Amino acid sequence: MPIPEKTGKKVPILTFTDVSKIFDYGTHSLRGINLSISQGEFVFVCGRTGSGKSTLLRLVTRELEPTSGRIEFLGQDIAGIRYGEMPFYRRQVGVIRQGFGLFLEDKTAAENLEFVMRATGHEEETLQERAQRALSMVGLGKKTGFLVTDLSVGERKRVEIARALVNSPKMIIADEPTSSLDRDLAWDIMSLFDDINRLGVTILVVTHDREMVNLMRKRVLTFANGKILGDVKGGRYGDLV
Numbered sequence: 001m002p003i004p005e006k007t008g009k010k011v012p013i014l015t016f017t018d019v020s021k022i023f024d025y026g027t028h029s030l031r032g033i034n035l036s037i038s039q040g041e042f043v044f045v046c047g048r049t050g051s052g053k054s055t056l057l058r059l060v061t062r063e064l065e066p067t068s069g070r071i072e073f074l075g076q077d078i079a080g081i082r083y084g085e086m087p088f089y090r091r092q093v094g095v096i097r098q099g100f101g102l103f104l105e106d107k108t109a110a111e112n113l114e115f116v117m118r119a120t121g122h123e124e125e126t127l128q129e130r131a132q133r134a135l136s137m138v139g140l141g142k143k144t145g146f147l148v149t150d151l152s153v154g155e156r157k158r159v160e161i162a163r164a165l166v167n168s169p170k171m172i173i174a175d176e177p178t179s180s181l182d183r184d185l186a187w188d189i190m191s192l193f194d195d196i197n198r199l200g201v202t203i204l205v206v207t208h209d210r211e212m213v214n215l216m217r218k219r220v221l222t223f224a225n226g227k228i229l230g231d232v233k234g235g236r237y238g239d240l241v
């Protein structure tokens with residue numbers, strides 16, 4: 001899998017400028033967010049339920065549009081990405097959504113990854129090998145031919161991570177990837193993100209997992225009421241600076 005180059009320079013990968021999101025019925029989910037994340041960073045997004053964390057991620061994936069403000073990925077305003085260019089954008093941002101992952105249930109782990117690669121415009125002859133490599137990375141090299149319905153919850157989470165990795169993204173965003181897992185498995189998954197990050201991939205993880213955040217000492221953003229109240233490098237859960 002080609003790996004993004006690691007350089008000493010701080011290159012912004014994701015920038016929010018005065019971003020607000022007001023939903024129908026008037027919920028102010030995000031209020032004037034300003035944020036810059038550099039290539040190669042590992043960032044935790046914390047905050048109470050309803051504080052706007054998932055909204056932030058869904059704006060990055062363009063599942064949602066901001067009410068106002070500007071979001072740039074590698075210097076490009078993502079609002080300006082045309083329909084035909086979306087597959088290329090999707091290749092660069094791997095996503096692990098909140099809750100149980102949606103899969104093609106009657107397909108194998110490998111076939112689920114191949115499906116995503118087809119949708120993002122990969123050459124047919126490379127698909128099998130790429131799926132195998134991504135599943136091996138998450139420790140499922142021997143289960144590539146299992147139907148996803150026959151996998152455990154933790155294994156499905158790994159397939160989701162492999163699916164997010166399979167396009168060799170520059171950035172991975174994950175919404176509470178460890179919330180349904182036991183401690184050991186949660187640790188395995190976070191360590192996996194750490195390994196991926198060491199390869200130069202930028203990681204943005206939403207989590208309520210206080211213990212994990214305190215152990216890993218990454219950049220910690222704390223959301224409250226649609227605003228960023230804390231942004232601390234090497235921080236702990238709940239740090240407000």
Ligand SMILES: Nc1ncnc2c1ncn2[C@@H]1O[C@H](COP(=O)(O)OP(=O)(O)OP(=O)(O)O)[C@@H](O)[C@H]1O
Nearest residue numbers: 023024027028029048049050051052053054055056
């Ligand atoms: N599609 C929607 N329509 C209306 N309101 C919404 C929509 N999506 C989110 N909201 C509201 O926006 C606010 C922020 O929601 P969001 O999902 O971003 O919270 P969160 O921080 O991810 O919470 P949690 O920790 O529970 O996942 C909430 O008040 C929520 O009800």
Ligand SMILES: [Mg+2]
Nearest residue numbers: 053054098175
């Ligand atoms: Mg959420």
